[in-house]
Amino acid sequence: MVDAMGGDNAPKEIVKGCVEAIKAQDGFEIELLGDPRKIEECLENETFDRSRLFITETFDEITNSDKPTEAIKKKQNSSLIVGMKKIQSKAANVFISAGSTGVLLAGSLLIAGRIKGVVRPALAPVVPSIRGQTMIIDAGMNTQIKPINYLQFAIMGSEYMKYVYNIENPKVGLINVGTEENKGNEVVKSAYEILKKADINFVGNIEGRDIPEGKVDVVVCDGFVGNTMLKVMEGTGSYIIQQLKKMYSSSILGKISYMMIRHELKKLMKQLDPEEIGGTPILGVNGIIYKCHGNSKAKAIKNTILKACSSACMNFMERLTVTFSQMETGKV
Secondary structure: EEEEEOOOOOOOHHHHHHHHHHHOOOOOOEEEEEEEHHHHHHOOOOOHHHHHHEEEEEOOOOOOOOOOOHHHOOOOOOOHHHHHHHHHOOOEEEEOOOOOHHHHHHHHHHEEEEEEEEOOOOOEEEEEEEOOOEEEEOOOOOOOOOHHHHHHHHHHHHHHHHHHHHOOOOOEEEOOOOOOOOOHHHHHHHHHHHHHHHHOOEEEEEHHOOOOOOOOEEOOOOHHHHHHHHHHHHHHHHHHHHHHHHHHHHHHHHHHHHHHHHHHHHHHHHHHHHHHHHOOEEEOOOOOEEEEOOOOOOOHHHHHHHHHHHHHHHOOOHHHHHHHHHHHOOOO
């Protein structure tokens, strides 16, 4: 299920991404939520298996200026809120939106609700590293947390990387100002002690530079630190791409050099491209929910859909629910 009206490029790029996902892979259907007239206009020149796409009409529009709690109360028939309600009622397996981040996060808590046993859900983007992929959790949902939250984030992240990315025993690191065990404030020190005793592959404290090096598979932190690191990484990736383009297009020699390494360079640019990475899962809520960048285009929507379908096929939600039901009874 996809919010066709959310994001800067809605509905054109959202609808296009859905069509591209259908063309790329079998085994799923897409329900588009939004204005049927606008959606149909976007589908006019598209050729694909139309039996796999459905449209559900919604009327209200949520903007980035809407306050989250007010939007949830007053705009019940918006694509974003209808999507959340369908997740709550189990009428859909997956919900994807590039709409208002505040409303989506609030709706995840107030409408979809938390998995039993989860104290706080978290935003969990997966970023590229030298050795593959690394999850940062939390990346903006909780700016102030307690030691128990670090543990639960580590468990959620480990389960996701294990079942969605097929990493057998994910390494978990606690972000800190140094790798020594006694580093950090009192909350982080307490979190370290809890993580050290937990039934996870905890490797200790790490620093920000360890993330792109791929030293761990899951990075645990509070939402303020995680969001800041994520934005720096995105900005750095964009800077590198722009500088490479400038360098190889500024002279004849540069253009010749580009022709010699273009295949490897394209691989690098693909790894750094946020559109290639796609949306971010919200872990710990009662459903598979992905938040896409507000400026997402078709490629990002397509890749998010394929990633979300992979999560659903791996029965990730069922596994996470069982894990936290055990945790609640003291078995984890």
